[in-house]
Every structure is written in structure tokens, then in C-alpha cells.
Amino acid sequence: GNLPSQWAGIVNLNGLDHEITALPGYLDGFRYMDDSIHFFPDKQGCRECRDFIERYLKDNKVGIRLHPRKTKYAPITQGFNFCGWHFTLRNDGHVTVRVRNDRKKLRKKRIRGMQKAYRKGRMTFEEVQTSMTGVFAHYHQGDTKGLRKYIVNRFPFEKKDEEGNVNKKFLRDNIRKKRGKRNGPGNSGNEKDNT
Numbered sequence: 001g002n003l004p005s006q007w008a009g010i011v012n013l014n015g016l017d018h019e020i021t022a023l024p025g026y027l028d029g030f031r032y033m034d035d036s037i038h039f040f041p042d043k044q045g046c047r048e049c050r051d052f053i054e055r056y057l058k059d060n061k062v063g064i065r066l067h068p069r070k071t072k073y074a075p076i077t078q079g080f081n082f083c084g085w086h087f088t089l090r091n092d093g094h095v096t097v098r099v100r101n102d103r104k105k106l107r108k109k110r111i112r113g114m115q116k117a118y119r120k121g122r123m124t125f126e127e128v129q130t131s132m133t134g135v136f137a138h139y140h141q142g143d144t145k146g147l148r149k150y151i152v153n154r155f156p157f158e159k160k161d162e163e164g165n166v167n168k169k170f171l172r173d174n175i176r177k178k179r180g181k182r183n184g185p186g187n188s189g190n191e192k193d194n195t
Contacts, residue, residue: 013031013034013062016053016056016057016060016062019052020049020053026045026049037080039076043073081100084100084103085141086099097142098142099139112155118158119158119159125169136173151171152172153170156169157171
């Protein structure tokens with residue numbers, strides 16, 4: 001949503017945040033607007049947290065309720081969705097962050113729509129690239145190197161010129177993750193870029 005609605009979402013649930021952190025066994029948690037995740041050491045703590053949130057929203061007439069399908073408690077080893085990302089805890093203790101499958105399908109559908117608009121002359125390639133630069137910048141926040149390569153290689157933008165020849169253009173993923181200091185002590189600048 002727009003910036004005022006984000007501020008409203010943050011402020012209106014601020015009291016709930018403080019109450020949740022005081023629940024027995026509370027370990028940690030995060031919230032962005034009305035999307036939140038909370039960690040407890042056992043299933044009982046999760047149940048009590050869910051019941052508490054339901055009561056709080058009802059008693060304080062906040063105007064929102066828990067989504068029956070999206071609200072669940074489960075072991076962290078099953079992975080979880082948060083703000084459009086899917087988080088998975090690996091056996092070595094690292095967390096992988098990938099784009100949710102439903103979001104990937106939606107993105108592919110939108111890219112196909114842009115391909116069609118470009119082919120029919122309703123969009124320039126510069127407009128397409130500008131739109132996708134924002135998408136790639138967002139994707140760089142997670143483990144998406146394979147997904148970005150797939151999009152760049154799998155979705156060419158084709159248009160016939162006046163002679164009937166098909167010109168093909170490919171998206172560019174121009175966003176680069178920050179690397180360590182270049183050419184600093186012990187770094188010749190020849191190391192491979194693994195981003």
C-alpha cells in the first residue's frame with residue numbers, strides 16, 4: 001500500500017507487539033504492517049499466542065482478524081512464509097530465503113504481459129527494463145541467483161522491424177550485491193564475483 005497505510009499498520013498494532021513479547025516463553029518475532037511471525041519453544045506457546053492475538057484484535061476492535069488459511073503454527077524446520085519470501089532452515093543452521101512459488105508464478109505472468117505489450121508497441125524496452133530493475137533489486141534481498149538467471153535467459157523480448165526481421169532483446173540484471181573492498185590489502189582484485 002501507500003506510505004500512510006504502512007504507517008497506520010505499524011502504529012495501530014504497536015500495542016499488540018508489546019503484549020506478545022510479554023507472553024511466557026516468547027523467543028523472538030517480526031512484524032511488517034499486518035504480516036507477523038513469532039517464535040516459541042513449543043507448540044503450547046504458539047497456541048496461546050494465537051489465542052491471545054485473536055482476543056486482542058476482537059477486544060480492541062482493531063478492524064482486522066487472523067486469516068484462517070495463512071495463520072498456523074508449525075516447527076521452524078518446515079520453513080515459513082513471511083512478506084512474500086519463503087524461509088527454510090537448513091541442517092547446517094543457515095537460513096535460505098527464496099521467493100514464494102505463488103509470487104514466482106505471478107511474476108512470470110506479468111513478464112509475459114510485458115512481452116506482449118512490447119511486441120505490440122505499447123511498451124518500450126527501456127520501460128520494461130526500468131520495471132524489471134525494481135524487481136531484480138527486490139530479488140537481490142534473497143537467495144535468487146538461479147531465478148534471476150532464469151528470468152533473464154527465458155524471457156526474451158521480440159519485435160519485428162519494418163523489414164519483417166525479428167529483433168530479440170534480453171533483460172539485464174544490473175543490480176549487483178556489494179562486495180568487500182576492492183584492491184585492498186590481500187585483495188588483488190582478481191577474485192571471482194560470486195554474487
